[in-house]
Amino acid sequence: MAVTGEHIVVHERRTRLVGLDPRDGALRWDIACGAWPRATVIVGERCLVISQNRPELSCLDVRTGEVLWSAQLAEFTGHLAATRDTVLVGGWRGYTPLTAFDLQTGSMLWRTPQRVESAVPVVVESGVLIGEPHGTEVSLVEPRDRRIKAQWSLPEPLVSGDTRPVLTPLDRDRVLARCGPRTVVELSLPTGAVTTLFRSDDLDLEPRAVSRTGPILWVREARRGVRALQAHDGTPLRRFAAADVDHAVQTDSGFVVADSRGRLALVDPDPGAPRYSTHSRRIAQRIRALREHGSRTVLVLTKGTLRVVDVDTTTPDTSRT
Numbered sequence: 001m002a003v004t005g006e007h008i009v010v011h012e013r014r015t016r017l018v019g020l021d022p023r024d025g026a027l028r029w030d031i032a033c034g035a036w037p038r039a040t041v042i043v044g045e046r047c048l049v050i051s052q053n054r055p056e057l058s059c060l061d062v063r064t065g066e067v068l069w070s071a072q073l074a075e076f077t078g079h080l081a082a083t084r085d086t087v088l089v090g091g092w093r094g095y096t097p098l099t100a101f102d103l104q105t106g107s108m109l110w111r112t113p114q115r116v117e118s119a120v121p122v123v124v125e126s127g128v129l130i131g132e133p134h135g136t137e138v139s140l141v142e143p144r145d146r147r148i149k150a151q152w153s154l155p156e157p158l159v160s161g162d163t164r165p166v167l168t169p170l171d172r173d174r175v176l177a178r179c180g181p182r183t184v185v186e187l188s189l190p191t192g193a194v195t196t197l198f199r200s201d202d203l204d205l206e207p208r209a210v211s212r213t214g215p216i217l218w219v220r221e222a223r224r225g226v227r228a229l230q231a232h233d234g235t236p237l238r239r240f241a242a243a244d245v246d247h248a249v250q251t252d253s254g255f256v257v258a259d260s261r262g263r264l265a266l267v268d269p270d271p272g273a274p275r276y277s278t279h280s281r282r283i284a285q286r287i288r289a290l291r292e293h294g295s296r297t298v299l300v301l302t303k304g305t306l307r308v309v310d311v312d313t314t315t316p317d318t319s320r321t
């Protein structure tokens with residue numbers, strides 16, 4: 001699922017990709033996209049998708065679903081990142097080269113001569129960040145010509161998140177990297193400095209990116225749940241038994257997380273608050289993804305259903321099956 005304030009694009013019925021109106025879930029378009037898309041990204045008024053059963057990158061008009069261009073890819077091409085003018089694909093598990101395409105025309109800009117293993121590339125204002133899983137370097141690359149603009153040496157190897165990101169942009173100047181079994185480091189884009197933001201003393205961390213919701217960072221701990229941290233300095237806050245979803249969501253009422261039993265909970269990360277959860281309610285057997293939607297509503301993706309849930313009551317407002 002890819003979501004912006006104006007668009008929702010979600011995989012449906014195994015071989016279809018649909019565009020929905022985020023206000024009421026109304027269907028805008030419905031197209032065949034191959035079975036089980038590997039990646040879906042919205043950038044501006046375009047939607048990019050890599051199909052899993054056919055090696056092809058498609059660029060759609062996100063408003064209408066019209067295919068603007070498509071490009072053949074090497075088999076098993078995974079990872080997809082897009083800036084305002086360039087699309088970068090490849091590097092998943094070292095199966096394919098990295099390849100860059102012009103976003104407007106689909107013409108190929110460059111391709112590495114050899115296969116490359118990379119973590120999921122992450123777009124920042126000054127370029128694209130790329131790091132090799134289990135390596136100790138992260139590079140800032142100019143996507144139009146593959147020029148390396150800056151590099152950082154990590155104190156521990158970058159974790160391997162497979163299809164999940166392991167790098168998190170905080171703002172135009174700072175990026176977080178998950179490295180080693182228990183460490184989160186901060187990379188300074190202007191200065192090139194690397195500092196340790198958080199290191200777990202008692203539990204290993206999952207090999208995935210730290211997520212951010214407003215002033216709070218969410219770090220998943222192996223076999224435990226999620227740890228909340230202060231975003232500005234990494235100070236540990238509360239632990240939550242949250243489910244395997246992408247990230248927490250902030251609304252006017254507070255922070256919303258999903259637990260392993262398919263429940264949504266409105267939580268307070270402050271350890272000084274009298275209760276960590278004001279209320280919770282089971283939504284489904286399993287919650288697959290959680291996304292921002294409105295001031296008091298969230299998008300909840302479950303098996304076969306996309307719902308808008310009012311977090312003040314945790315009852316569904318609308319749903320699309």
